[in-house]
Amino acid sequence: MPSSPSLATQLQANFIASSQASSEAGSSRLTRGLSVSNQKAKGRTSQVWNHCSFPPDAIVHNARGKSIWQCKYCFTILQEKGGTGHMITHLREKCKINLQTSHEARIERYQQGIEESFRNVINQNSDYKRRRLNTTTYTESVDPSILEDLYVKWITSCGVSFNMVGREEFRSLLQYLNPGVDSWLPATGDTIQKWIMRKYALYKSSIIDDIQNSLSKIHITVDLWTSGNYKSILGVVGHYIATDGQLKHNVLGVRELEGDHSGENQAKVVIAVILDF
Numbered sequence: 001m002p003s004s005p006s007l008a009t010q011l012q013a014n015f016i017a018s019s020q021a022s023s024e025a026g027s028s029r030l031t032r033g034l035s036v037s038n039q040k041a042k043g044r045t046s047q048v049w050n051h052c053s054f055p056p057d058a059i060v061h062n063a064r065g066k067s068i069w070q071c072k073y074c075f076t077i078l079q080e081k082g083g084t085g086h087m088i089t090h091l092r093e094k095c096k097i098n099l100q101t102s103h104e105a106r107i108e109r110y111q112q113g114i115e116e117s118f119r120n121v122i123n124q125n126s127d128y129k130r131r132r133l134n135t136t137t138y139t140e141s142v143d144p145s146i147l148e149d150l151y152v153k154w155i156t157s158c159g160v161s162f163n164m165v166g167r168e169e170f171r172s173l174l175q176y177l178n179p180g181v182d183s184w185l186p187a188t189g190d191t192i193q194k195w196i197m198r199k200y201a202l203y204k205s206s207i208i209d210d211i212q213n214s215l216s217k218i219h220i221t222v223d224l225w226t227s228g229n230y231k232s233i234l235g236v237v238g239h240y241i242a243t244d245g246q247l248k249h250n251v252l253g254v255r256e257l258e259g260d261h262s263g264e265n266q267a268k269v270v271i272a273v274i275l276d277f
């Protein structure tokens with residue numbers, strides 16, 4: 001069975017470019033005994049596949065039937081086995097491609113999250129008075145405003161309980177990672193709740209600014225569903241073009257709908273949300 005023409009064509013073009021090609025047009029059998037499988041590869045997420053002479057989902061075998069990866073710059077062939085480390089090494093050292101390992105990419109994403117918190121904290125002028133609970137020599141390495149921003153982001157997106165902060169096991173883990181953290185973390189979930197409400201107020205006011213300065217009309221979408229505890233919840237999302245020209249989507253409200261599900265009843269909730277902004 002021949003493979004899809006576009007893939008075969010692309011592969012052949014690459015092999016011709018490698019100056020040793022003499023592939024048969026229209027055939028799935030390529031030079032140097034390479035062949036394209038009819039099956040598609042799944043889950044090839046490594047960036048090395050962006051630097052491969054064939055598409056990430058194509059499975060190409062060498063003459064011995066082993067699946068291979070081929071550098072799209074120098075056409076070197078490496079066997080696809082035992083991960084992608086040898087391909088990364090090849091791309092970096094032989095073809096001078098500036099690649100990150102998945103570990104480096106992950107660290108960079110964390111760093112971006114932390115930098116975002118720095119920007120948030122600067123924009124929000126959160127110069128709250130804070131009580132330092134005790135003194136350790138390490139405390140200086142933790143900025144309490146950043147800690148608060150990151151903590152709130154974490155617990156609100158990961159469904160973590162307010163009371164987690166009081167759990168000894170959790171605090172031991174943090175203590176191990178950075179002994180300076182403990183003195184800035186509240187003892188109870190009540191304070192965490194206050195942190196969240198404070199962040200909510202800050203983010204809400206920035207969204208209000210954003211919406212009031214928007215370059216477009218505000219388009220509203222509404223969705224009604226039932227929560228795990230059987231409440232009817234109405235979600236209201238605003239879509240608009242912000243001052244930077246970017247299309248934005250922001251959740252404006254997640255409100256409980258009391259009474260029937262009629263349009264009229266839902267409209268009351270939607271109007272209340274709109275007036276809030």
Ligand SMILES: [Zn+2]
Binds near residue numbers: 071073074075090094
């Ligand atoms: Zn190469």
